[in-house]
Amino acid sequence: MIKPAVFAMLASVSALLLSPSSVAASFDCGKAKAPDEIAICKNVSLNDQDVTMALLYDLNKHFMAMGGRGSLMDGQAEWLKQRHACGAKVSCLSAAYTQRIGMLRGFIDERVMTKGPF
Incomplete structure (x- = not known):
């Protein structure tokens, strides 16, 4: 059985992933100055990818043990x-x-979905 907190987190992320265009980029487009940020704000597909990536990154931080978060942040x-x-x-x-x-x-998939039981 899925723990209520895990289920709620996965359900909310799933809803957002199904309609990422309803969410703005993971940063303030009004303050975008770098060419990559401006391009992301102007392109719906890139904006959607940015939102998806940010959600997945936050999920990984949430589910990762304290010792692994530094590595995740360095990778980001x-x-x-x-x-x-x-x-x-x-x-x-x-x-x-x-x-x-x-x-x-x-x-x-490796850290959460294989841990079950779901």
């Missing part, structure tokens, strides 16, 4: 540098998000 900082290097190139940004989302989903 490195990924943000890679994203920034893309500049305003939509294809580069999309590829970076696809890779990071896949990695974060893999962590959740």
